[in-house]
Amino acid sequence: MTTLHMNKDSELARFLNKLGKGDNIAECLTCGACNSRCTWFDGQGGPMPRQMVRMAALGLDDQLIKSGMLWDCLICNRCTEVCPMGITMDVVVRKARSLAGADDQIPVDVKKGIENRLELGDVNGLTKEDFVETVEWVSEEFVDEVEDDGAEIPYDRAGSKFLYLPNPRELGINLLHLTAMAKLFYATGETWTMSSSHTDVTNWGYFVGKDDIAQRMALMVVEPAEALNIETLVLSECGHGYHVLKHILPQVIGREPKFTVMSIPELVVEYAKKGVLKFDPSVHPYKIAYHDPCNIARKSGGYDAPRQLLSLCCDGVVELNPSREDGVCCGGGGGILQDSTSKEKRMITGRPKADQMKATGLAHIATACLSCHRQLGEISTHFELGMKVDTVASLASACLILNK
């Protein structure tokens, strides 16, 4: 048993205990509510949320780092949703992750991704040339798909109404998704574009808690978008991207951006409400469960648009139990999905989600985040749930009625 020495002047304690109401973790009541709510439930290993808060509050930085809890935490905030003092776990954990002493715990893949992003603009290392080549090629396919020679996937077109910010996977292993999104933009009849200078909705600086990196990455999106003079930045389906670029952007970059931000499901719902976009739900003649990505739902309040869109595209949306504010993380949050060595751990963190999915008795589930999408897919296979996993926007695209 180690003897710990309290140090309320530690780097972490100084930062966290100084924040205003809500993030001031010195205010922790030690009520224990958070302990009962961790996404790990009774799974082996994983964080004890109250211990993390207390270690941070008491200045036990080293102990907290040593505990190994920091990178087991999915920063899903499921625990502190119920905190009577409004303490937010993701702030505590990310700040602790950012301590120099914790650097060697950053998963190798995340480190690499951050380097790629900062150097090349894309976590997967996609260069500008690669981008142009890929987009032009996908654009040709797209013309065939919509049978309209005037159709295209534009990039770097200044003055467009929308700027679409894809997930890196849409320019890598999941090109079909990009086509599907293009179809939705096309159907709105509005001007839209992509940008060759940024390909990436992700912000792994957020995962490592380093504010300077998160800011640089966000500015890599914001500045070119402002240069293109677009009206609205449209985010691909990405949980933490949504949280960073929509919910806390002014905090991250220290100012308001000169455009509005929405996610692709939000955009599509808006145009569906206007009657511009129409869907044929008989394409998906089944009930579908919806998984709330923590970063979009609990952490940013984005509960409704994905559900509304799904209800237009399927035979009805079924809630997981619990969902919304109390929703269970897919088990891949906080950067662990991005760590290629995490599979075993993710099947522990994913078990509660698997139980929820199974309890629906359904064969389909959708979500609004490509990371969740991947994790849910792996869960479905691992736990033999036989559930097909889709993203909300791709389902919408698949049943879009195009007026020719």
Add this chain to the structure above:
Amino acid sequence: MKDTSPEILILGGGVAGMSAALALSHRDILVHLVEKTDRLGGNAASWACMATEVCQNCGACLSQEMADLIKKTASITTHLNTEIKTLERSDQGMTAVLSGGQTIFASKAIIATGFSPFDAARIPSYHSDASERIVTTAELNTLIREDRLSDMLGDSPKIAFLQCVGSRDRKAGRDYCSQVCCKVSMRHAKKLRHLMPDADISLFYMDLQIMGKEARSAARDLAGEISLIQGVPAEIAAQKNTGKLTMVTEDPATLARKSMDFDLVVLSVGMVPPEKSQETFETLGMSPNPWGFFNTDTADPGPDVVVAGCAKSPKDILGARQEGQIAAATVLKALNLTDDSNTGIAVLGDGPDAAAIAATVSAQGYPSYLFGRGEDLAPGIEDLSAARMLSVDGTVGNFSIFHEINGRKTTLNCGAIISAPAPETLAHTKSVQGTVSLANYAKMPPADTPDNAVILLDYFGPETKAAARQALTAAKAARDAGKTVTIVMNKMLVHGPTGQQLYDRARKAGVCFLRYGDPEDVTITSGDKGFVITMQETTLPGHTLAVDAKALVVPDAIAASPMFSELSRLLHLGLDMEGFMQPANVRHRLVQSQRSGIFFAGPCHDDIDADDLNLEIQAILAALETGPLENGGNVSINEKKCAKCLTCYRVCPHGAIILNEKSRPQIESAACFACQACVSNCPAYAIESSGMANAELADQAEKGRTLVLACERSAALAAGTVSDGLPDNTNLVSIPCACRISTDMILKALINGAQRVIISGCHDGNCRSGEGPAIAAESVARVAHLPGMEKGRVSWQPAAANEPVLFSRIVSTP
């Protein structure tokens, strides 16, 4: 309105409202008691009796008794199913139109609209609607009352209590402690263990509010009986297939999360203002504080309105009853209806509290005498610190305290006595040299306090409300002055309306709080640089935490003083289980005693802080103003028959019999509680009452039938609410107290042919006259053990007023 017959409007027929109404009725003031539901009694009326082998002093049964008394009181007009439609206030009084259409002119109003239990559905993560086995405290009461628990759960269920549901939650705007739920859950846990001895009970708490003598003894009894676990789960998952309720908690043994399955989860919900109370207050032109209560400076009831009970702030039944009485006295005073015959009051005891009490009563115009040392006595107090009390005789309004002063024996006459001796201060801290007393620390200017101080609570003696508040206030002030302060505690008592806010502010200011589970988890070493406190911190299992301190601040631990037993002997009043004054009997708590006119105040009888003490003095004066809580009766000694054996004088549990100038026993009706212990014990049958004589009672027995002699303030009230009535072969006779029973009487009833004789009365510890249950049990046992007596033919079966289901079972079970 006319000065001659002021009428008072009381809004709310719960405990506080009823208590105010009854107190006013003692002074024949006309009262309109307006209640929006269809029955009197408030929340308390639907609560279960918590008695195990003994009464647990919850006070719920009192609400039935008060409701019953109100029905019999002509000066109180009760308006059920009624709300106030409009209210106009003017200098002359107020005009209220009731929802039934009636118009009332009232001089003053007392608002006693009570509380609602917090709606657990508002915290979705409990999923309280997912299973009928997730219940609130209120629902648990119903299950107990209706005797449905064992059918539902079997013999050895696993049960969890979750504390602070809907309380102490700043995010939800309820940053207050509901004050009672810890106590309620501890009682419930004891009751459930009593009903189901194999039940495995866990109580999850944030800070167990062990405040007051009742809670202290409950906590002591529960140690080892149930698991007390710090940290409250916030989510319950009901398993579809098994019905089990799963919660995840931290397992200190494995340092990991574990899930625990339960058969029943009780949500210990807090108190919130009643639904629609905002509308009520608008109608009345009153503005509560943001919580919806009237317990802080920001709330304003207006000049002609007094707020009492839980409408003011969350409190327990006894506290609400006390406030009702105080409200009644406040109204009397405002109407200049106070009794001017201010009797002298003797305050007994050394120390600052006794002196403060004497000062307050003196300032209220009562001649005041202090038998005890106090510094800087206010003028007007007669200082009798040099006196040694020899005996106390007499009754309310006319006590004589025989004492010796400077070698001279003399008698002081006074109308009332307040017993308020100071407890002993323990020098437990001897084992650790160089500690600073919390009282001294709190007196230092914050900037002069030691640089790095640790305040250690609950360690050398039980934490008191006053010490907790003092620690929080002083620590925050020192912290604001730039000092490092750590409070090491087992629990934080967040007493009073703003206790939680004070605790919240202290944490926000950066006072550090460390928690230990057991004093054994803390080690103190001192060296030349100060102290090192090494501890197992509850929230960091598996580690040892070391804290350095330049100063170690410790509250004075208090203990029973020899003065307590001395006064107990002089006043003929018992002590409680910890050797402090005043048994925990709800009939006389909070400040009264089994003897009219003798009161308790201050830490001699309870964990009392300055606010409480202030209320206690008000309550005592209110009791003197409005008369005792319960009415005396029509009992007198027929001198012609009296043999002067003085049996009555000895047995009277209320000290109501004096020896008059002819050395004959005489009943002082102002002090008599009409328990009729004297009637049943007088060997010459010389004591007469308006009730039945011994033989008459026995004559109520009929051949082949069951005679039930039921105490009028417990079993007889329960009998009155048995839903399908009593079995046909029952003769129910109401008696004033179980102490009315004698062996003789039972035998006569049997001779008269009764097939069974059942004596039913208050639970042990709940008897207004103290020994009724013991006397009845003993009388029954004597008869039951006679040779040839069939088993079950005579029995003693306690049942409280709120136990109709139990009572019905008692009389129907052959």
